[in-house]
Amino acid sequence: MTWDFSTEPEWEQQLEWMRAFMRERILPLEALHLDHKTFLGAIVPLQDEVKAQGLWAAHLEPEHGGQGHGQVKLAQMHEILGMSDLGPGVFGNQAPDSGNGELLALAATEEQKERWLKPLLAGEILSAFSMTEQGTGSDPKQFKTMAVREGDEWVINGVKWFVSNADRASFHILMAVTDPTVHPYEGQSMIIVPTDTPGIEIRPLGVMNDPTASGPIHDHCEVHYRDVRVPYDNTLGGEGQAFVLAQKRLGPGRIHHCMRWIGVAQRAFDDMCERAVSKSVHGARLADHQFVQDFIAISAAELSASRLLTLHAAWKIDQVGASGARKEISMIKYHGAKVMHDVLDRAIQVYGSLGFSSDMPLAEMYAYARAARLYDGPDEVHKATVAKLIAREYEPVDIPTDHIPTRRAAALEQYAHLFDVVAVQ
Ligand SMILES: Cc1cc2nc3c(=O)[nH]c(=O)nc-3n(C[C@H](O)[C@H](O)[C@H](O)COP(=O)(O)OP(=O)(O)OC[C@H]3O[C@@H](n4cnc5c(N)ncnc54)[C@H](O)[C@@H]3O)c2cc1C
DSSP, rough: OOOOOOHHHHHHHHHHHHHHHHHIHHHHTTTTTOOOOHHHTTTEEEEEHHHTTTOOTTTOGGGGGOOOOOOOOHHHHHHHHHTSSSSHHTTTOOOHHHHHHHHHHHHEEEEEEEIHHHHHHHTTTEEEEEOOOOTTTTTTOOOEEEEEEEEEEEEEEEEEEETTTTTTTTTEEEEEETTTSSSSSHHEEEEETTTTTTEEEEEOOTTTTTSSSOOOSSOOEEEEEEEEEOOOEESSSTTTTHHHHHHHHHHHHHHHHHHHHHHHHHHHHHHHHHHHHHHHHHHHEGGHHHHHHHHHHHHHHHHHHHHHHHHHHHHHHHHHHHHGHHHHHHHHHHHHHHHHHHHHHHHHHHHTTTHHHHTSHHHHHHHHHHHHHTSSSSSHHHHHHHHHHHTTHHHHHOTTHHHHHHHHHHHHTTHHHHHHHHOOO
């Protein structure tokens, strides 16, 4: 199949609008280091402009208030939003709300949609996805949090870990064991748990770029559920469906992260090049020293490769759906995260101590990049997936011990006439 990443001129104009909007309206907000509450207030008028432009929650289908754009267009859009981690919230596709919105659109009952999806899409409430338990994120078969049915209620006990937004969200989508007698893939369910339900205790965790857990975007929390009671009707998509739903949620969600990472890496790359042509040491511009030329050349190639891999994965999802593009999605998950990480590392190096200071955005972006190699599946898990899928494309062959001599003898026989010609001459 021929790859085709082209989009119509009207969309190009929208992309231009987004670039200018990000540069002129959103990047200045970064320098204010707002707390979360002030940030949410400050972006309301910006969100209204995005809605008026017809770009709000573009990842969703039109019946849920989105634009129904294919993944290629979303890739182009998310690269621009990725310039700043403040961008997605202004455009209505901030994780984990974006993935949770997709999940509710996919599996919620009409009542659940009315109560949770509608206000979530309108940007009136926030949500959390409560899945990981400490040290088990890579192997969800080990989850221990239990939900036991008592009459019309679930009674939930357990501890979840690194739940983004847990204390700011109105509800959590919780993944819990509901039938320990069957295989874990069939024995876990997703349950909607309102955050103000008695028995929930939340501890925000300090992290690399937010040691006091007070940043503007979201924090990450340990969540204790002790005898938490919610209606059985809060089950999402049917009992035992958690793994199926998690795969559907994480596939497309992942690629939106990867699209944004290109924007992060591009911004770091632009900063690095600007610095390299602006500063001189030992009689020459940084850009004329070979070490820095190596940084620039390698980063440019890696960035282009990452963008093309991402566009290709997006295009493949548009052609065959997310499950048919598993290999491509996993490939950009580890490749994109590593490229973003490495380009940022080089950009900080070129800036020296200024790059490491909070007078520049690079240190903050670097911590963001470091986390990307862990969440939504660490590098190693996605590499293993890609390797397994590729290995399935190959058949075993017999390799006799005299493989090379046998092949050489066969080749000599096939091309004997070449040697005849040589002999005659
Ligand atoms: C910023 C951030 C936000 C997050 N937000 C959420 C959220 O909202 N909700 C939520 O539920 N979770 C969230 N997480 C948790 C995230 O999903 C987990 O960190 C991730 O799945 C890895 O799980 P773990 O941390 O338990 O690491 P572990 O499972 O303990 O893995 C540790 C390491 O073991 C190695 N490893 C694991 N598996 C393999 C393998 N198959 N082969 C080789 N090596 C392997 C890898 O090096 C891996 O990094 C978030 C994490 C971060 C960093």
